[in-house]
Amino acid sequence: MTDTYLNLVNSGVTAKLAKQLGLPRPAPLRRYRPGQPLLDGPALVLGPGKDADAVASLLSSGWDVDVHRHAAPDARYAAVVLVLTEVTHPTDLSAPVLAAAATLRGLARGGRVVTVSRTAADDDAPALAAARQGVDGLLRSLAKELRGGATGNGIVLDAGVDVDAPSVVGALRFFLSTRSAFVDGQLLTVSSGAGALPDDWEHPLAGRVAVVTGAARGIGEAIASTLARDGATVVCVDVPSAGEQLATVANRVRGTALQLDVTTDDAGARILEHALARHGRIDVVVHNAGITRDKLLANMTPEKWDSVLAVNIAAQLRINEALLESGDFVHQPRIVSLASTSGIAGNRGQTNYAASKGGVIGMVRATAPLLAAFGGTANAVAPGFIETEMTARIPALTRQVARRLNSLQQGGQPVDVAETVAFLASPAAGGVVGRVLRVCGQNMVGQ
Amino acid sequence: MATPKTPAPRRALVLGGNRIPFARAGGRYAHASNQDMLTAALDGLVARYGLQGERIGEVAAGAVLKHSRDFNLTREAVLGSALSAQTPAYDVQQACATGLETVVSLSNKIRLGQLESAISGGVDTTSDAPIAVSDRLRRALLDLSRAKNMQQKLAAAAKIRPKDLAPSTPRTSEPRTGLSMGEHQALTTAQWGITREAQDEVAYASHHRLAAAWEAGFFDDLVTPYRGQTIDGNLRADTSLEKLATLRPTFGLGLDTPATMTAGNSTPLTDGASTVLLGSDEWAAEHDLTPLAVVVDAEAGAVDFVHGEDGLLMAPAFAVPRLLARNGLTLDDFAYVEIHEAFASTVLTTLAAWESDEFGRARLGLPGAFGTVDRERLNVHGSSLAAGHPFAATGGRIVATISKELHLRKQRDGGTPRALVSVCAAGGLGLTAILEAA
């Protein structure tokens, strides 16, 4: 979908006018292309202690980034990483945060601010907990202040997780890269040291077989393309009636098409059969298929309620059961489910949809432990306003308003959701367990 | 001196199939060409089996109603598809047996070791049928193009008359008799005394069986939608014997026997395309493809309908006995019998001939009747009356459908179930084949 407003305020006479009028001026976001350097400029790593050193070393020696440990005057940073894992009292935040503050005006377009901190646990000393929880508030607020397509996101380490754990490294790279263009104001918790770093960061899914439901169009099509780009062999699933588009997608991503209604009883078995017979394994299942049947609850019909729950959550539960029972879903398996900001914050007219999407969040949290023994994970991605055929049907004025209701002041693209799915599906994300990662440009509503 | 390594004969396998839903003439595919539809069917097959960029041994397909610009129809469709551009292709034309003939000939090449993989296919459109200019205009235009000077050109042009400009649409009548296929079948129907009720029952079963298969998702991995058509457009799941009985006869009106053939128990004009993926055991294993069926043997036949010796569509009645004799089989050895429903009565006259002592003795040279086929084994997922009949695409539809059914049957009950496939064709032709579960 074209965001005409975004184009207008970023070009020519209309751009000047918009600036004079003080209209919101969303910046065009840079998106990932294979071969792109991780960062377009130097990175500043702030924070006391060995964790910050470790991060700085990773960036400079591992990823070939020009790393500064102290802000250079007039430097234009592409990224600022605040390593706050070792704070013990809220006052410890002062120095690194204020040092970062001084660089923000010079932050490059599309710059990145990433905090690395630890989970505030119930048994922490009060001051420790305050310092750690304080980072959340800091990051969420900072993200809202960033302009020019810059984003702020945080990585939160549970107890016992080292800063060089694969998922911390993977999340850091994801947040720094353009893959996370529309992820903003989010804190992602890493629960364990599980996972493995890829040999090739451009093909983290090489050798993996991924199933994507609802792959014929929109976000599902983008997920299939992105997983394939990252090296996966993709089984593209959609309802038989969408078969023509599905075939086109499958042929583009050089995968296979499986025409299947995910609500049928044997959907899980047929997915397994196809993936195993045709590709010899099954590693990733992305539950993307979903429908909306919006109606105020007062006017809700059984058909609208039941069909949404059937497709959006019941089918996922049944397929997951089949996967778990098969004994074939055991090689660091990944389940990534599509939730929605509606499922978190609620949305008028979407009680059925939000119930299903809230259900997804609960499902992944409870499914993840069942996969832990195999190094597996289940996580959810919650898209905000994404420019798709579905959102294109929203009335024009409502759509314009919905697009601006986030820190990036624009709708996301299907590929933004897909990049996040690809990250959670990657071997590096093995320590991210049962979480929900929002792809919403830091939508004003909800967490 | 090199030692020859000429391969020995081996199995040829049906590995899968794909077709687009068949649409009624003038429907959703009204503006789709044969090449468009064949490409779509190929692309769906490629997508289902992950054959993108694959160099297939050969693709053979054809169309009955073919425009002269489509002289290389199949190759052009391959070039437009997701297959490797290095995939060779050729066109085949054997009227309504085209699709089955491509399966037979490619299977034979696989059996001989000439090919490891192949795709057979067929397509037809009656909506986008080629329209030719009249013979007189054509000759005049050809003379015009050969003319060397203005005088010759004027002379050639002067031969053109206004009435010559009327286009000549392809006819479905037999060139040698002038009778349409329906009129021919009406003669055979009358000859064998096939009743209206029996024909309507065949049509009813065809619709209900095809509808049940769609409902059960049987075609989910055999059909890829096209142009918004997601199910066979001719299918009438709600038809009933009562409704069929109300239709007025359309063929055989001039005969002194009652006319029994209606639009309901005859196939309508249909657009569509089908493909079948074939390969050797080795190729299937390399590509992680599950063999569905083995193409065992085939036999073509033809009858002298021109001089009224046999009905136009009766060739399979002769070909099948020869085929089965060669393979040491009887009709009872088949779990499935697929007889293309050109007309309901085509199926019934074929069965009647096989059940006739006199036909068996006098025409087949047997001691008595050839045999019987009970209806539970016959066209188990419906056939052309319900699905429609885009001429060259029908063979592929039948082979893919029954191969999947054979595979499922073997998984369910074990053994090696067999299927007999019979397709009648214009020109008094017939092509029959034996498949068995792989």
Added chain:
Amino acid sequence: MTDGAAAQVVDIERMPTMGSLYPVAGVRAATSRLRPASRELPATTLRTAGVVATAEHLTAYQHLLGESASDRLPAGFVHVLAFPLAFSVMVRPDFPLPVLGMVHVANRVTQHAPVTLGTPLDVTARARDLRAHRSGTQVDLVASVHADGELVWEGVSTYLAKGVRIAGDAPDDERAPFVAPVPTGEWRLGPDTGRRYAAVSGDRNPIHLSALGAKAFGFPRAIAHGMYTAARALADVGAARGDAFTWAVDFQAPVLLPSTVSVRVAADGDGFAFAGWDRRSGRPHLTGTVGPA
């Protein structure tokens, strides 16, 4: 010249064209009332040697009749080649019947050997067997074709002059009533069927060309040439007729154009029988056989 006298052969150097003969026939029709005609056949045999057809003419004929275009002359095409000479016999002043308005009622052809394009053909024609018929007078026009001195083709065309009476008893030739058999095909004959056959046969008798021309002779519409329908039937028999065969046809009723004629061409004994009839009424247009010579 009297009937039964020794045949007198008149050589005609070049095969006449039908276009040149019809005006003569017209003049004869106009003048025949002025002088009472002799009721005896002339003993003259007309002969033209070295007749050679062109490939273009042959191909046009073959395509129109549904024969494969090859160098072998269809029996009907040989008839076309010989017909002007037979017609010449009929337009001669000594021919005792009025040629215009005579009805072609039967035709018997024996093909003794294949005739190949390019072979010079010696054609002779004569009339024989003038005889009474219950509705007039019949006569046979016999044409013979020799190649290299060998008889290869022989045709006997029987014509009826309605209302012309001669002495003698008309034989009782009541035919068995025609019962339409099961058809094997049908001919859809367009309104230009007569004009198209006239173009390849040269027989531009007005009754075949237009409704107006036909009305002058009492037909409501143009009628198909009998030999066109007989030749279609022969083509329908196809290659099974062999190299040498007989081809006999009786014309029962003219085919008014346009028309759809139901036909049956089927094996019968050691040859083929054919019939063409009106699809609706079941009335026969022609019946005949193709059999071994």
